[in-house]
Amino acid sequence: MTENEVLLDVKDLKMHFPIGSKSLFGGHKNHIYAVDGVDFQIKKGETLGLVGESGCGKSTTARAVAQLYKPTGGEVILKGKDLTKLKPQELIHARKNMQMVFQDPYASLNPRMTSGDIIAEPMRIYQMKGILEMNKKEMDERVEQLMERVGLSRFFRNRYPHEFSGGQRQRIGIARALALRPELVLCDEPVSALDVSIQAQILNLFKDLQDEFGLTYLFIAHDLAVIQYISTRVAVMYLGTVAEISGSAELYKKPLHPYTQALLSAAPIPDPKIEKERKRIILTGDVPSPDKQRPGCPFYDRCWKHMDKCKDHKPRLREAAPGHEVACFLYHDPD
Amino acid sequence: MTDEVILQVKDLRTYFHVDEGIVKAVDGVSFNLRKGETLGIVGESGSGKSVTNLSIINMIPNPPGRIAGGEVLFMGKDLLKMNIKQLREIRGNKISMIFQDPMTSLNPFLKISTQMVETIVLHQGLDKKAAKEKAIEMLKLAGIPAPEKRIDQYPHQFSGGMRQRVMIAMGLSCNPEILIADEPTSALDVTIQAQILDLMKDLTARLGTAVILITHSLGVVAGMCDNLCVMYAGRVVERGNTGDLFAEPKHPYTQGLIKSVPRLDQANNDRLNSIRGQPPNVIDLPDCCPFYPRCDKAMDVCKRKYPTTTEYGNGRAVACWLYTEAK
Numbered sequence: 001m002t003e004n005e006v007l008l009d010v011k012d013l014k015m016h017f018p019i020g021s022k023s024l025f026g027g028h029k030n031h032i033y034a035v036d037g038v039d040f041q042i043k044k045g046e047t048l049g050l051v052g053e054s055g056c057g058k059s060t061t062a063r064a065v066a067q068l069y070k071p072t073g074g075e076v077i078l079k080g081k082d083l084t085k086l087k088p089q090e091l092i093h094a095r096k097n098m099q100m101v102f103q104d105p106y107a108s109l110n111p112r113m114t115s116g117d118i119i120a121e122p123m124r125i126y127q128m129k130g131i132l133e134m135n136k137k138e139m140d141e142r143v144e145q146l147m148e149r150v151g152l153s154r155f156f157r158n159r160y161p162h163e164f165s166g167g168q169r170q171r172i173g174i175a176r177a178l179a180l181r182p183e184l185v186l187c188d189e190p191v192s193a194l195d196v197s198i199q200a201q202i203l204n205l206f207k208d209l210q211d212e213f214g215l216t217y218l219f220i221a222h223d224l225a226v227i228q229y230i231s232t233r234v235a236v237m238y239l240g241t242v243a244e245i246s247g248s249a250e251l252y253k254k255p256l257h258p259y260t261q262a263l264l265s266a267a268p269i270p271d272p273k274i275e276k277e278r279k280r281i282i283l284t285g286d287v288p289s290p291d292k293q294r295p296g297c298p299f300y301d302r303c304w305k306h307m308d309k310c311k312d313h314k315p316r317l318r319e320a321a322p323g324h325e326v327a328c329f330l331y332h333d334p335d
Numbered sequence: 336m337t338d339e340v341i342l343q344v345k346d347l348r349t350y351f352h353v354d355e356g357i358v359k360a361v362d363g364v365s366f367n368l369r370k371g372e373t374l375g376i377v378g379e380s381g382s383g384k385s386v387t388n389l390s391i392i393n394m395i396p397n398p399p400g401r402i403a404g405g406e407v408l409f410m411g412k413d414l415l416k417m418n419i420k421q422l423r424e425i426r427g428n429k430i431s432m433i434f435q436d437p438m439t440s441l442n443p444f445l446k447i448s449t450q451m452v453e454t455i456v457l458h459q460g461l462d463k464k465a466a467k468e469k470a471i472e473m474l475k476l477a478g479i480p481a482p483e484k485r486i487d488q489y490p491h492q493f494s495g496g497m498r499q500r501v502m503i504a505m506g507l508s509c510n511p512e513i514l515i516a517d518e519p520t521s522a523l524d525v526t527i528q529a530q531i532l533d534l535m536k537d538l539t540a541r542l543g544t545a546v547i548l549i550t551h552s553l554g555v556v557a558g559m560c561d562n563l564c565v566m567y568a569g570r571v572v573e574r575g576n577t578g579d580l581f582a583e584p585k586h587p588y589t590q591g592l593i594k595s596v597p598r599l600d601q602a603n604n605d606r607l608n609s610i611r612g613q614p615p616n617v618i619d620l621p622d623c624c625p626f627y628p629r630c631d632k633a634m635d636v637c638k639r640k641y642p643t644t645t646e647y648g649n650g651r652a653v654a655c656w657l658y659t660e661a662k
Contacts, residue, residue: 200596228597
């Protein structure tokens with residue numbers, strides 16, 4: 001395996017949800033265009049941070065990648081296989097390599113299962129399907145080994161989720177995701193519900209696990225500082241599309257898209273000296289509703305640098321500097 | 336900001352009686368609020384930030400809650416000793432509150448106008464028409480476009496950021512002395528948060544309102560607050576001027592907290608300095624330093640007794656044995 005092997009390649013991913021009543025001929029008239037043409041690649045061993053405000057389609061992207069939703073269009077290529085075209089049986093095999101960690105450590109664990117059973121469940125399912133060969137004893141050992149690795153005592157294996165704190169529950173969720181030794185872990189806001197001091201513990205755990213097992217992460221968060229800390233590359237999403245994608249250091253040093261600039265300037269920095277001297281770009285208005293497809297740039301209404309051409313032409317992601325792509329006509333002309 | 340103290344909280348204790356024992360949600364909190372000052376209260380969930388502020392305006396549900404001791408002096412009068420009628424004259428008038436979730440704190444059945452006019456009529460003795468005009472003026476100040484039209488709409492017709500603007504307009508409509516803002520931007524996106532904080536800062540400075548800002552975000556307090564109280568397990572462990580406190584945190588908890596936040600302006604890819612363990616359960620907490628199981632500098636005395644508070648003047652104080660002995 002080479003360093004630069006692309007593990008996940010997402011091409012023009014679209015996820016439209018029908019809303020409202022059906023029209024006369026049975027089709028839905030209206031849709032929420034939650035994800036509307038997203039492209040990105042994740043190389044093996046790296047972390048792609050997906051950042052954006054609520055409703056921009058971050059979580060939908062992750063779920064469409066995991067095939068929890070059937071995407072409306074586009075391709076999701078994991079290790080050379082397009083997941084959207086696989087038969088159910090083939091998909092089960094492919095998914096073994098791709099696991100998820102969810103935001104809410106309260107809602108994502110079954111309250112009627114012990115932590116040990118929760119962590120063992122993926123292994124049990126794959127064993128029943130005849131994909132994984134493991135006996136009961138091996139599974140028990142693996143559970144204990146996973147619990148110790150994520151920082152839980154193995155003596156807790158018979159406890160139920162309500163007996164754990166939020167941070168500990170997130171550790172159970174992480175152990176479960178690692179049970180099948182996946183290469184790709186989709187993390188959907190895994191630290192957003194946690195307190196600051198616990199958040200730091202879990203972020204460290206994610207990094208250590210990556211170093212140890214060579215994991216690849218798609219890491220979603222709305223906190224820009226968290227994304228900077230964890231990511232190799234960062235994609236900024238706005239209204240169902242990627243506005244900018246670049247190496248983490250480059251993006252934070254030299255944000256190109258006006259939205260990225262505004263987002264970075266709006267995020268508070270925990271240092272009163274810096275805060276006093278900072279100039280903020282205060283955006284007017286709210287994020288528009290994704291219930292219609294716009295002919296122009298999705299950020300047009302709130303952009304302080306918008307031009308005439310932004311209204312009728314949709315900017316596509318184009319390379320503005322090596323490895324730094326941006327969807328904005330300030331940096332390239334309409335096609 | 337002047338030196339006139341308008342709110343004095345002294346040794347406030349609020350306990351909740353539950354089946355498992357007594358939850359000491361707030362256990363001996365003291366601080367002063369000066370006219371026009373913005374005071375931040377930071378801490379993690381369950382540290383007693385919100386309960387402190389509900390206690391100030393005497394809104395603790397009883398039972399199971401009980402204010403077990405202390406004084407809250409507002410302009411010299413103890414709010415905890417007032418009857419309901421006296422309290423009503425203060426709540427929403429002299430001291431008003433805005434909450435985290437603007438959807439649940441606005442009545443979904445009533446138009447914005449009804450909810451705003453009610454407060455203004457009650458407290459300022461204006462008639463309905465004048466009150467509505469005042470309400471429109473406040474909405475305009477809060478940056479709501481076309482307030483004459485928007486005032487007759489219902490809460491669900493507003494976005495999250497707009498609802499929080501309505502709450503701010505409502506909170507400030509009676510020119511209160513103190514605005515208590517309980518996590519006002521935690522439910523909002525970062526660009527909307529910047530708008531709302533900017534608005535709060537601007538309006539309260541113009542009206543000379545003192546603000547108690549409760550939040551878990553160190554970034555928010557760094558930009559907003561003159562002074563800070565750091566809470567842990569129902570106690571104020573450290574307080575002081577925001578600049579001093581960030582430049583030279585004394586309590587090991589404050590030090591750990593500041594170091595454990597990843598920062599935008601510092602691209603570091605090393606490990607974060609996390610605080611090990613987790614916050615204690617505050618049921619029947621023994622009289623020890625609640626932070627000692629997680630503290631790197633814990634000593635024998637920390638397990639035996641809660642530390643006394645060491646004052647450094649100018650409102651700077653820390654409750655930690657490290658400094659008591661040095662003194």
